[in-house]
Amino acid sequence: MGPGPAPAGSPRPATVLGFDYGLRRIGVAVGETVTRTARPLAVVAAARGPDWPALDRLVAEWGPDALVVGIPYNLDGTPHALTRAAERFARRLAARYRLPVHRVDERLSSAAARAAIREARAAGRLRRPARRGARDRAAAQVILQAWLDGVTAQGEGP
DSSP states (O other): OOOOOOOTTSOOOOEEEEEEOOSSEEEEEEEETTTTEEEEEEEEEOBTBOOHHHHHHHHHHHOOSEEEEEEOBOTTSSBOTTHHHHHHHHHHHHHHHOSOEEEEEOTTHHHHHHHHHHHHHHTTSOOSOOOTTHHHHHHHHHHHHHHHHHHHHHTOOO
8 A cells, every 4th residue: 555644744755666677577676765765575577578467466565656667778878778678668667557657777786786685695694595586676676776865865756
C-alpha cells in the first residue's frame, strides 16, 4: 500500500521502485523518501520482454508513488547498446502504471553492485555465493539510491 497522510510540516513520505533493466533480468529495488534508503527487492525475468504480470504484482504490493529506471551509457557518455531498450522500458512503465518515471544515468551501477557484493562477502554478511540475480537487485538498489540522494539533496520529491 502507498503511504498515508504525512504530519503537518513534514515531507510527504513516498515509496519508490527502482529498476535495472537487462535483456535477461530486471533488477528491482524499493526505497522511500523519508529514510532516503533503498534496498534490493526482486529480480524479474525479461528473456522475452519484461514479465509484466510479475511487475504488476510488485507495483500492486508496494503501491509506489514513482518509478526510477537506470539508463545505461558508455563511460564517455555515448549511448550504450541497451540505452534505447531501457528508455523504451521506462516509457512502457509510465504508460502502464500512470506514475512518474525518473531516469538515472547508471554508468557505474553494475560495478558498484559487484563491489557491494564483494564487500558484503568480505564482511561476513554474505556467507554463500551470490545467487543468480543478486547483482541485478544490487544494481537496482544503487540506481534507486542515487536518485534518492539526488532528489533529497535538491529538496524535491517524486
